[in-house]
Amino acid sequence: MLDWKDKYSIGVELIDEQHKHLFEIGNKAVKLLKNDFYIDKYDKIIEIIQELCEYTEFHFKAEEGYMLKIGSKQYESQKIEHDAFIKKINSVDLNKIDNDQQKYLEDLLAFVFNWIIEHILQKDKLIKEN
Numbered sequence: 152m153l154d155w156k157d158k159y160s161i162g163v164e165l166i167d168e169q170h171k172h173l174f175e176i177g178n179k180a181v182k183l184l185k186n187d188f189y190i191d192k193y194d195k196i197i198e199i200i201q202e203l204c205e206y207t208e209f210h211f212k213a214e215e216g217y218m219l220k221i222g223s224k225q226y227e228s229q230k231i232e233h234d235a236f237i238k239k240i241n242s243v244d245l246n247k248i249d250n251d252q253q254k255y256l257e258d259l260l261a262f263v264f265n266w267i268i269e270h271i272l273q274k275d276k277l278i279k280e281n
Contacts, residue, residue, distance in 0.1 A: 152181050153264050161275045166217065169210040170271055176203050177263050184256050192252045196259075197245075203263065204240050211237070218278055225277050232274065236266060 153174050160167050180199045183192055211233040218226040239262070248255045 152178050153268075159268070159271050161271065162279055163217065166210075166214055166275065166278075169206075169213060170267070170275075172206060173203075173210065173267055176206060177260060177267070180256060180260050180263075184253065184260065192256065193249055196248055196252060196256055200240065200243055200259070204237070207240065208237060214275070214278075221278075223278050225274065229274060229278075232270065236270075 155171050155174055159170060176199065183195050215226065215230055218229060
């Protein structure tokens with residue numbers, strides 16, 4: 152599980168709340184990973200990936216809109232990173248999921264959590280500094 156910590160806050164309530172929701176989506180995947188009730192987790196994995204894609208696109212548009220509104224110098228570099236993240240999430244190979252669901256979900260979680268934390272701490276924290 153990934154717990155929200157104050158150090159992840161960038162000081163913009165709207166963006167912080169959206170980041171918290173991204174953590175919640177990731178934590179749904181963690182719960183699924185640990186849940187032995189489902190033998191075949193394929194449909195649940197697809198649901199989580201779809202939710203992650205849709206919410207991430209929504210969040211990035213809101214964040215980019217905020218950056219434009221305040222004239223952030225970080226806009227272009229953020230947009231490039233956001234687009235790359237969306238491309239990565241949208242490039243999910245459904246065959247790989249079905250071959251080894253547990254491993255795929257573990258790898259996806261590692262990527263998403265690492266990216267989100269690194270991005271928040273290294274990039275999003277700079278938004279208000281401009």
